[in-house]
Amino acid sequence: MFGTKDFYRSVWRWHFFAGLYVVPFLIMLAVTGLMMIFDPIIERALHSDLYKVEQVSAEPVSLEAQYQLVAEQYPNSTIKRLYVSDDASDATRFQVLVGxxxxxxxxxxYRAEVTGDISITQSWYTWADDTHGTFMLGLTGDWLIEIATSFTIxxxxxxxxxxxPKSGQSAWQAATRISGKGRSLWRDLHSVVGIWVAVILLFFCxxxxxxASVWGGKMVQAWSTFPVEQSAKNVSSTLTHEDLNLKGLKQMPWNLEQAPLPESNMPxxxxxxxxxxxxxxxxKKMGFTKFQVHFPRGEKGVFTTSASTMGRDIHNALDDRTVHYDRYSGAVITDVGFMDYNWFAQSMAFGIALHMGQFGVWNLVACTLFCLAVILLSVSGVVMWWKRRPANAFAAPPMPKDLKRWQHAVWLLLPVSLLFPMAxxxxxxxxxxDALLLLSIPKLRKVWA
Known part of the structure; x- marks a missing residue:
């Protein structure tokens, strides 16, 4: 069954349909992905005068005094968090909601002076992240991208x-041969690039x-969420760790987003x-070096310190850690580290760092080459189809003559797609x-079938 011409045509037709939908999304994801891995580097280079201090003196002013400086400079605003660096030459950085x-x-x-600010909301990174995750269409965009990512699988x-590899051809030959010209060249380019990035693309998917909101939010993330309420005496009925994130920008660990926030005891x-x-x-006594401090939300709120690959605070996922402190007594309410995560959450913590190019120059180069390969893969697929199609026809690959083979392809792919509901x-x-175009609109049948 699997080696017949009709079965090959069935798989080819499914490949075409999935690609027809996926290609624009893959190009968008690759382009915005490149923007997201390079924007923080570019921003630090362009605003080095803000990120770095002019001179390191013996003793900085207290963080409480620095907080008051920011509060005075930005009245009627909300200070959301503090970024703590392990480099004495770094300026202190607060995140402030201004309107x-x-x-x-x-x-x-060292000079006890507010030196300036940079908009996060209006940054290229936030725009790219919102586009990357929702196509700037909210939940609808999230669903569209989830279908595209599922179809990519x-x-x-x-x-x-x-x-x-066909009979008489080795796997190496099939994975390296790029020859001919015209459509043959594009076909070889498409298949060779595709096979080399297949496993990496599956990982990114x-x-x-x-x-994503369905497969991620309703299934694996819910199953992987750490039960904070088991160690916290009181938890919020309305606030979760997701509420500590900036809208459109994720900084809290993935497996804590759906967990409720613990609460402080009343003073x-x-x-x-x-x-x-x-x-x-x-x-710092507990081992934190480079981390974020999230300020309490309401009178029962807690101080939260987090160091995670998601927040770009650290690169080694083994050091992922989130601690909640009672805002009045300072007692530790909850302490969640990498070893408390389940296996999927642990793999996500490592995967996020790889996904975002955080392991140094080699990781940035690898992510860049991968994104460019995805763009080339998408473009070559479109060009190859365009060169193959009949003149004046928007044609899909031919239907198999034996429709049972088409059904076999459906049953082969359906169990996999059922793992991903949106697929x-x-x-x-x-x-x-496809049925409507083939059966209900005779004029389109000639240019589609």
Whole structure:
């Protein structure tokens, strides 16, 4: 069955339909991905005068005093978090919500002076991240991208089948041969590039789908969420760790986003909130070096220190850690580290760092080459189809003569697609559209079948 011409045509037709939908999304994801891995580097280079202090003196002013400087400079605004660096030459950086705009505000801790700010909301990174995750269409865009990512897995499976070495050809020959000209050259380029990036593309699909609202939010993320309420005496009924993220920008660990935030015990009479300096000092005693401090939300809120690959604080996922402190007593309420994650959450912590090019120059180069390869793969597929199609026809690959083979291909792919619900939705839509074009619109049949 699997070696027949009709079965090959069936797989080819599915490959075409999936690619027709996926190509624009893959190009968008590759381009925005490149923007996201390079924008932080470019921003630091362009604004080195803000990120770095002019001169390091013996003793910086207290963090509490720096907090007050920012509060005075930005009245009627909300200070959301503090970024703590392990480099004495780095300026202190606060995240401040000013109206509808969130800004990075920089303080020279040695001169006790606010040196400037950069808009996060209006940054290229935030735009690329929002486009990358939702196509700037909210939940609808999230669903569209989830279908595209699920279909990419179908593209990988059908593509590997179609590439599989023919009789008398070695796997190496099939994976390296680029010859001929015209459509033959584009076909070889498409298949060779595709087979070399297939496993990496599958990794990016799985890690990307873990953020999606259906497969990620309803299935694997819910299953992988750490149960904070088991160690915290009180938890919020309305706030989760996701609420600590900036809108459109994820910084909290993936497996904590859906977990409720713990709450502080109500203070005794006259008890005040602990100082920011104490929170940072206690966090460093616990082993934190480069991390974020999230400020309490409401009178029962907690101080949260987090160091994670998701927040770009650290590169080694083994050091992932989130600690919540009672805002009044300073007691540790919850301490969640990498070893507390389940196996999928652990793989996500490592995968995120790889996905975002955080392991140094080699990782940046690898991610760049991969994104360029995905763009080339997408463009070559379109060109190859365009050169193959009949004149004046928007034609799909031919239907198999024996329709049972078409059905066999469906049953072969359906169990895989059922693992990803949005792929199933997409497959059903393709079957319906294909049937309508072939059976209900005779004039289109000539240019489609």
């Amino acid at each position: 509808e705009d969130t800004r990075s505000v920089f303080v020279d801790p 179908l593209l990988i499976l059908t593509g590997v089948y179609m590439w599989w 799985i890690s990307g789908l873990a953020w 005794v009479f006259g008890q005040n909130t602990i100082t920011l300096d104490r929170v940072v000092r206690d966090a 199933t939705v997409g497959m059903i839509a393709i079957l319906v559209v």
